[in-house]
Amino acid sequence: MLAVLLVTSCTSSSASGEQGDDAKPRSTSSARPAPPRKPVALTIAPGDRAAGVEPGAPVTIAAVDGKVTQVLVVNEAGQPVAGVLSPDATTWQTTEPLGFGKTYTATATGRGTDGKDATVTSVFSTAAPRVKADLSMNPLDGQVVGVGQPLAFYFDAPVANKAAAQQAIQVHSEPAAEGAFYWYSDKEVHWRPKEYWAAGTRITINASIYGRDFGNGVYGNDSRTAVVTVGDAVVANADGATHQMTVTVNGAVVRTIPISMGKPGHETPVGTYVVMSEHTDYTMDSSTYGVPADAANGYRTTVAVASRMSNSGIFYHSAPWSVGDQGHRNVSHGCINMTTENARWLQSISNKGDVIVVQNSGGPVLESWDGLGDWQVPWDQWAAGGKK
Template sequence: MAAWRGSRRRTGGMVALSLVVVALAAGCTGTPDAEPRRSDDSSRETSSTKATPPPTPVKLSITPGNNATGIAPGAPITVAAVGGKLTRVVLKNDAGEPVRGRLSPDATTWQTTEPLGFTRTYTATATGMGTNGKPATLTSTFSTITPALRADLSMNPLDGQTVGVGQPLAFYFDTDISKKRAVERAIQITTTPPVEGAFYWFDDSEVHWRPKNYWPAGTKVKINAAIYGKNFGNGVYGNNDRTANITIGRAITAVADGRTHTMKVKVDGKLARTIPISMGKPGHETPHGTYVVMSEHLGYTMDSSTYGVPTDSAAGYRTYVDIASRMSNSGIFYHSAPWSVADQGQDNVSHGCINMTTAHATWLQNISQKGDIIVVKNSGGPALEPWDGLGDWQIPWHEYKKGNR
């Protein structure tokens, strides 16, 4: 209505109309309740105003430091750069031979990828570049330990072997070990499928690892005994790494019963054969317990002198057999015994071994492998000693897993 009234006014009314239009135009272009914009509003900061770190010189470090002594060969040698990057790292022994290492993706650290040698001197030289564009160099010369003794390791079973479900993993050092847990940390055992197991020390130089229960058939076992350069106490250091990949074969277990004079053999849980046998006669009773087959032989001479009985004595013997499989260090075998066929299945007449026909012994050895389980019961003999052969299963699990360190 104001615009209509203005149309009838003269010059002064036209001026008033113009003011109204200007006011309306101004109202359409702004937000009435918005705060006025301040020219010094600090919230409008942009990335161009952020502080940029000033260029810095690179700081290099080498571990171990210069003139260090007694370095374990297995200890990693590291080089680091702060405030810049590594451009070159060289580590050589006293014969000028280089040592391999790996640079991190960001070029700020370098570390050895192979162990050092005993009783050697090494020199590491590192060069880096700071963010200021200036290079720097650092050198460290150090020496490794001279051990009192170097411990060599052998083990059973060996790489590529297929063994039975009772096979312990046995490790033998050629010197006594005081830091036993250091050995256990150095020996990595990986199984597929996963299997619960533990180490157990039979003496200061022999340690075994076995699962809580018999191995599942078909298990894959990987052993990585990375002992080289490891400190095992009293000046003893590991001298040789060992590795092995092992397969657990079919589940073959047998129970030899001195009362029924039979051995029942199961393959993968199913009874495969009942074998007439003869075990140790009175005075030579076969020790009872869980044995692990240690080795298999074709053409073997049974010799009483191996367990202290002279072959020319009244109780001595030296007898050749076609088939023999060792079950203990003390001389217990299952073997072919054609001379006692009439007693097999009837009486115990052996010197402690398990006698059977040549045909049965051949069949059993043909289907089995070392590591198979043979349980002897009702023999009238003493208990099998855990240290006699691979008597690990004679030790209850709650005791075995404590380690006997």
């Protein structure tokens, strides 16, 4: 029933102040009708009899024209699944993942604006994976990295639904940075910003892959998280023509280092490298890139300081045997030689993820897949996504 109240106020229009019989109302007001009361409309996702449900997707109960008053989601053993109600009581979602290959029953009650209760139920089953894909990633939680560090993710099973994988891996940085994913293969995807990270950036990675359908019966297994900090902007430019390396920290030149790069036939590839790992008392072994240590051009030597720049065996490292050549000529097998003191100093101010640019070496172009050569890919090509 709608009630409307009409209020009329009259005043005299006569000069004597007396109220006339034909006086007209000057103002009126009326209350707005109350909205109609409706029964609550409840929905449960996944719906009743749904099969092959992603265990990583939340169970969601939503109410229209009312509020959710009670929810119970249980597995086959009757154990409840935890969830949370929104502040306005119109939505409820699970807060813990479901299991693989299980059946669940969700029961929800709500109350409409008409004051009446309604209950709905959904019985559904989750997917049973053919393969559970685990994920490794670089960098790891708590690490400090350089401004060139890409975020690399390695699945142990092929990912057909790459869009689902990218949606599952969330990257957030402070300050914000524009970036994109690039697939090197069905098992390897990297994320990098358009430009180098700003020094001091805080990167949060939330790889919520558990229970996500990656296609062909492959589902994500354990989720991974990491919080990573970007250190100072350490960038080294190695010039094969001048035989010098110029090192800058946060844009300021801090040292120029005499170096020796790859000799003829072993020219150091040209391009932008990212430091992959740092070592001390490290054994340099030519057999790791296909040349036996006892071959004419082979070697097996332990050095005091070495930092890896590529998977093909390029390092900058201490080389006391070539000090006389450093700053004058290129005599190495492709690595960047420097004195032990300079190598130790450079490593002391560096982190993995720092940038080393090689130019004028006479070598081939560094391949983007060799180590972390991500910056070799032009941005427009990178943003297209690689081998999708």
